[in-house]
Amino acid sequence: MYAWLWHRLPGRTPARVGVLALIIFAVTAALWFYVFPWASLHLPIDSSGFNG
Amino acid sequence: MLLTVGAIGLLFIGYLVWGTALRAASAQRALTNELNQQWQRAPARGAAIDVSSEQFDVATGQPFAFIQIPAFGRQWRFTLIQGTALAQLNVSPGHVPGTQWPGQLGNFAVAGHRVTAGNPFWSLPSMKDGDLVYIETRLNDYTYRVIGKKWVAPTDLGVLEPVPDHPRQRPAKRLITLITCDPAWTGTHRVIVTGVLVSARPR
Numbered sequence A: 001m002y003a004w005l006w007h008r009l010p011g012r013t014p015a016r017v018g019v020l021a022l023i024i025f026a027v028t029a030a031l032w033f034y035v036f037p038w039a040s041l042h043l044p045i046d047s048s049g050f051n052g
Numbered sequence B: 001m002l003l004t005v006g007a008i009g010l011l012f013i014g015y016l017v018w019g020t021a022l023r024a025a026s027a028q029r030a031l032t033n034e035l036n037q038q039w040q041r042a043p044a045r046g047a048a049i050d051v052s053s054e055q056f057d058v059a060t061g062q063p064f065a066f067i068q069i070p071a072f073g074r075q076w077r078f079t080l081i082q083g084t085a086l087a088q089l090n091v092s093p094g095h096v097p098g099t100q101w102p103g104q105l106g107n108f109a110v111a112g113h114r115v116t117a118g119n120p121f122w123s124l125p126s127m128k129d130g131d132l133v134y135i136e137t138r139l140n141d142y143t144y145r146v147i148g149k150k151w152v153a154p155t156d157l158g159v160l161e162p163v164p165d166h167p168r169q170r171p172a173k174r175l176i177t178l179i180t181c182d183p184a185w186t187g188t189h190r191v192i193v194t195g196v197l198v199s200a201r202p203r
Helices: A002-008 A013-042 B002-041
Strands: B063-068 B077-082 B106-111 B132-136 B140-152 B174-182 B189-202
Touching (some): A002 A013, A013 B002, B002 B063, B002 B077
Antiparallel strands (some): B063 B077, B063 B132
């Protein structure tokens, strides 16, 4: 999977590293600010209330 | 692929430990400012509990009081909001809807996260009889003294009754019930700490 992704990135090695860093940053931000807050509302982690 | 899944898993754990704490701290600052501004617009009139019962009309998610528990540390202070669904507990300890309000006859129930959202009730299982709980509302400062602690199933709603576990009795005491999960990170049991009102004085 990683080799497949690497070969489809544009440009030479420095450009590919830059694009890859941008992708990782964007995915991490999406997870941190959108996916994880949503998941934490729906997973049974520390559901301390009686109606939560 | 497994490496990516593992990295996302670690990131999620990091979010639960630090991300939720940062988000809750930011929400606490906003709620504290909001409550202070509300109280400045409508200044307290010094009505103590036995002079006129304090009235509460609070929408879900809105702040209405501060809670301090010295046994948790000198800096431990949270804004209480209305509601105990995860959307509320993820930002602050909340008042269990349908239970009484601070100072009222019956049972004022408050639930909070044991872990995540800044771990507000992390130390609840270690509370002892005699520990004090301070509730500061717009009109009054209420002091409750802890008188008991027990573990129940999440389905045991009797602890929320005006007279806990005695649904048909009329309340004669002004109680507070603090609730969190146990063991930490699970939803299998609830720690229930009960306190009784020992003083109410105007702010």
